[in-house]
Amino acid sequence: MIGKIIKATLNVIEMPLKRPFSTHLQSLHSRKGILLELQTEDGVIGLGEAVAFESPWYTEETVETEIHALQQWLLPIIIDQTFDQPIDAYIKMSNVRRNYMSKAAIDMALWDIYAKVKQMNLADLIGSKKKEMYVGAVLATSSFAMMKNRAEELYRDGYTRFKVKIDGKETFEQIKELKRNYPNIAFMVDANGAFTLDDMDLLKEIDKEGFLLIEQPFAVDDLVEHSLLQRTISTPVCLDESITSIQELKTAHALGAIKALNVKVGRVGGLTPALEMIEYCREHGIEVWCGGMIEFGVSRAVNVALASREEFDIPGDIVASDVYWEHDVVTDPVKVKDGKVHRYTKAGIGVELDYDFVKTVTIKTITM
Template sequence: MKIKEIVLYVISMPLKDPFYTHLQTVSNREGIIVEVIDEEGYKGYGEAVAFSTPWYTEETVQTCLHMLTDILIPIIKKTKISHPEEVSHLFAPIRRNQMAKASIETAIWDLYGKQQGKSLASLLGDHNSTIPAGAVVASSSISGAINQIEHFIELGYERIKIKINPPTDIEWISEIRKHFPELPLMADANSAYTLQDMDRLKALDEFQLLMIEQPFAHDDFLEHAKLQSELKTPLCLDESIHSISDVRKAIELNSCGVINIKIGRVGGLQNAKEIYELCLKHHIKVWVGGMIEFGVSKAHNIALASLPGFQIPGDIASSSRYWEEDIITPEIQIENGKIIVPNGPGIGYQMNEKRLNKVLIDKRSFPMGKI
């Protein structure tokens, strides 16, 4: 793969509606789009999905920009790459910084698919032609949450996730269940609880949730195992999973029954696929999580979620869920609760350069030169 140039686009775009969690309210989304260009003019795209502040993980837009500019792109510049599978091994000596790593690794996967004339989904393996869509409700009020759910059901979304935290969790879920008794519903805690909340979490068993996601802190594998042994509802780990080593810990300790795989959080598509395969081997259910992304990252998520073991609808919504206008064309759409998996080369979407330039706040170009 003869890479000629890498370009970083730092962008900022307002959400249509604020996204509320107990940790942060996101009204404006910053991110980095990575463009990798080869000598033939093919362009591959990735996205750094870190937030502006370190409320989800320790990474931020600025730390990703530093890692890409000063560490990762120089490694790519001095290395000959023949296949995108090599990139995660190339970056392995660099500790953490998974979202920065994933942004360039996924761009190289997209470039490779375009060079080969194959879709990203087909490069990953046997895949489905559509995936089920799931939506996240993040409202500041229970009435707002119910209105969002009604809207998502009308649009055909097949699974709803609600953000929870004490002391309103039981009240909110009880009210939602009154309105939607059969709704496939899961609850995401974003580490809002501790073991002292054991009884409160056990009370959620009565609501027949698909799962409770990340109730405890990201490094609380033992605490999650203690809770899972007391719950009927499966626990799902999200922030805890940064590597395949984390998955092995969770399996060994019986910390969960489900794992949310986010490409950015685990350092790229290759790592995500290896985690997926390990989970299936050990009968751990998996689904693809979201990060309030722009269309580039969502396109990579669609390809990953098309693998047959992803049977739980992921956090993969239409472009219009968050944006007045996305940066890809065509925009991602929901049809009868499904998203069509593109069969065009690479991610199967084109960059909307006019929109990209409109939301651009910084651009950096890195010629590769001769290896």
């Protein structure tokens, strides 16, 4: 049993990235985020993270809208309430439409509490079997020279899969060259909605390259267009931004628009709906893999637990924390050795906040 939630603390933080993260939509040089702490009347503290960006280039949510949704609508539903399991709180939050990243922060924190009360690591609690897993990395740079340098660094560190941002013919030619240089690395491409049906000739060329998948080729709402593309090419179409709920997943599947799902706990509203989506994908033969949001260590710990489930065959975007940060916000940041990440073993999500460091990067604290 989770127990009664008596207090919530939001720490809004900002940290510089070690190197820019660039797509055709946005270049990030620093990252804002929200670390959430929920406390029970028994003194158990659960950690969550709201992962929206500062501007609405990825989804409609932003750091500021998360603060508003959490403070004004979602946390008042949770505080002073008693819950048995995380799903109980998730059902209560369903009266607030969407705001999935805000809901995810609460859901993560409740799972952390739930696992701590049961004295289990989150991975064990959700039925994960793997003790370690191979991981991949994203190549999102502003130049081809930087991309080649970054690829070589990641290759030396043992990463087994690269995801490369693509937005047209020029980047496609660059990726082909890069792919030839690393024949033992699995490649996938991510368009972040850069293409339309007018690009079908180029997409057919991309199809011939034998990528693991092509992620989000069309815009968020273009499910019909994605289905038309999937009928035309053999490369699995993977959806990311298009899928934020189980209902959207079922619609995409019914249309034939999806063969793979990028599961991001923050994007879909938390671990509770993510587990439901994974079960649906398993039943319907849709591949799943774990994506990333340039997160801090709280959300990344949840990703490690999720990606250790047996359904996840494709190496996830779970790079070492020091790829993005000089210092992460948790006491045991994600580490990669020989291309693998080991599961956490401590009760809960497996990490705690490094409070002394968090104080140095906090720009606002809200207590409820």
